[in-house]
Amino acid sequence: TAEQFQSGSLTGKTVFITAGPTREAMDPVRYISNHSSGKMGYALAEAAVEAGAKVKLISGPVNIPVPERVERVSVESAEEMLEASMLDLGLCDIFIAAAAVADYRPTAIAEHKIKKGSEEIMELHLVKNPDIVATVANSSPKPFTVGFAAETKDVLEYARSKLERKNLDLIIANDVSRSDIGFNSDENAVTLISASSTESLPQASKRQLANRLIERISAQYKSTAR
Ligand code: CTP
Numbered sequence: 001t002a003e004q005f006q007s008g009s010l011t012g013k014t015v016f017i018t019a020g021p022t023r024e025a026m027d028p029v030r031y032i033s034n035h036s037s038g039k040m041g042y043a044l045a046e047a048a049v050e051a052g053a054k055v056k057l058i059s060g061p062v063n064i065p066v067p068e069r070v071e072r073v074s075v076e077s078a079e080e081m082l083e084a085s086m087l088d089l090g091l092c093d094i095f096i097a098a099a100a101v102a103d104y105r106p107t108a109i110a111e112h113k114i115k116k117g118s119e120e121i122m123e124l125h126l127v128k129n130p131d132i133v134a135t136v137a138n139s140s141p142k143p144f145t146v147g148f149a150a151e152t153k154d155v156l157e158y159a160r161s162k163l164e165r166k167n168l169d170l171i172i173a174n175d176v177s178r179s180d181i182g183f184n185s186d187e188n189a190v191t192l193i194s195a196s197s198t199e200s201l202p203q204a205s206k207r208q209l210a211n212r213l214i215e216r217i218s219a220q221y222k223s224t225a226r
């Protein structure tokens, strides 16, 4: 509960958080993106600041003001988000990847606005984006690295496989097949999974959930030998 929220648990610590969608340009006026609101990442940034951390919020395009005492770095594409994430990564104690990164981007950005052709079918070629959280988790020194897994089925199984595949310390799984909570909603219910523990948190506002997540993350960070 909010009362159990201990301020000061992250005093002296630096936390990097990615948030929001990325935008992958096709031409000067078009892009591929997704409906991520950025609410979860911004709520985590606020909660981390209240816990005493210095916070760098690496954000794709969203409609949320910069929280007080948060340093926001605005980016558009996944490649820009990766670059901003790796900059000064040596100063980062805890990295939280809350962004909905586009998995693919157009293979090339057309210099001029693409014209409508005479063909009914238009093909767009895409190339895989870098995996930001996996790159961070495989760098050295490695911060305590936390990912999210938004799944529509086999939620815990997929989340566990991402925890391992990306070399994460913790993954926060949520079921986005439930239309009442998750992705673009104000409420969320999640399960925290590490190599040695699984813990479900009840449905709550994203802000309340953020406080609880920051407490769990800081507790696990402190108990992890490094
Ligand atoms: N992530 C990332 N960079 C990417 C893709 C994902 O940092 N290029 C991060 C997300 O911010 C999230 C975690 O990885 O913390 C899981 O993202 P998700 O989209 O669920 O995983 P993917 O590996 O992209 O797998 P898929 O979309 O196929 O489920």
Ligand code: CA
Pocket (backbone or CB within 6 Å): 101, 102, 103
């Ligand atoms: Ca993905």
